[in-house]
Amino acid sequence: MRFARRCRTCGSDRHGKPVLADLPRPPHLSLSYDGQWALAALCEEAEIGVDIEGIAATSWDAFDRVLLADLERPALAGLDGAQLTRARAILLCRKEAILKATGHGFSVEPVEVIVSAPEDSPELREWRSPRRGPAAIRVVDLTLGLSTHVAALAVLTDAPVRAEPG
Numbered sequence: 001m002r003f004a005r006r007c008r009t010c011g012s013d014r015h016g017k018p019v020l021a022d023l024p025r026p027p028h029l030s031l032s033y034d035g036q037w038a039l040a041a042l043c044e045e046a047e048i049g050v051d052i053e054g055i056a057a058t059s060w061d062a063f064d065r066v067l068l069a070d071l072e073r074p075a076l077a078g079l080d081g082a083q084l085t086r087a088r089a090i091l092l093c094r095k096e097a098i099l100k101a102t103g104h105g106f107s108v109e110p111v112e113v114i115v116s117a118p119e120d121s122p123e124l125r126e127w128r129s130p131r132r133g134p135a136a137i138r139v140v141d142l143t144l145g146l147s148t149h150v151a152a153l154a155v156l157t158d159a160p161v162r163a164e165p166g
């Protein structure tokens with residue numbers, strides 16, 4: 001298979017969302033990496049975004065201020081240590097999966113994408129960017145069976161989404 005790219009922001013084919021080339025009706029594709037792990041997600045029906053995050057990587061002090069919106073921070077109040085870093089990683093995964101599904105990547109600030117609290121069912125609660133947000137989107141937390149990483153995917157659809165491990 002040959003991979004190509006398409007940037008939603010500037011139209012370039014040198015960076016941006018990956019696409020499968022040379023197929024008549026290629027499935028939508030999303031990729032994510034963290035350390036030794038790689039995650040790929042395919043969807044035939046709609047645009048998809050996937051993200052994997054190492055839990056320990058969210059332990060920096062300014063995380064909440066830089067990446068979370070005012071509405072998201074109260075859900076983390078009272079958490080510390082591994083509970084806090086895991087909750088942060090869940091939120092970041094949902095945001096990045098959404099931004100990969102839309103193709104914006106970080107050209108939209110994660111702080112402008114408000115997702116549900118870590119213990120709540122995953123969803124996009126509010127889109128605050130002036131760039132156009134998705135008309136419909138479903139978010140799914142993925143079960144990786146890893147204590148060190150979490151992952152999420154997002155699909156531009158209003159139909160129920162079921163993730164099938166490959």
Ligand SMILES: CC(C)(COP(=O)(O)OP(=O)(O)OC[C@H]1O[C@@H](n2cnc3c(N)ncnc32)[C@H](O)[C@@H]1OP(=O)(O)O)[C@@H](O)C(=O)NCCC(=O)NCCS
Pocket residue numbers: 007008009010015016017018030031032033034049051052096099100101102103104105106107
């Ligand atoms: C997409 C992005 C959020 C991923 O960041 P990350 O957490 O460091 O990396 P991940 O491992 O989770 O994902 C990397 C993959 O994201 C994919 N990707 C890159 N840009 C993407 C986009 N705009 N939309 C969807 N997926 C994208 C690529 O497949 C990349 O892997 P590859 O280079 O091997 O193909 C970040 O790289 C980004 O925002 N890039 C683009 C910014 C942009 O579009 N700026 C405007 C330029 S005009």
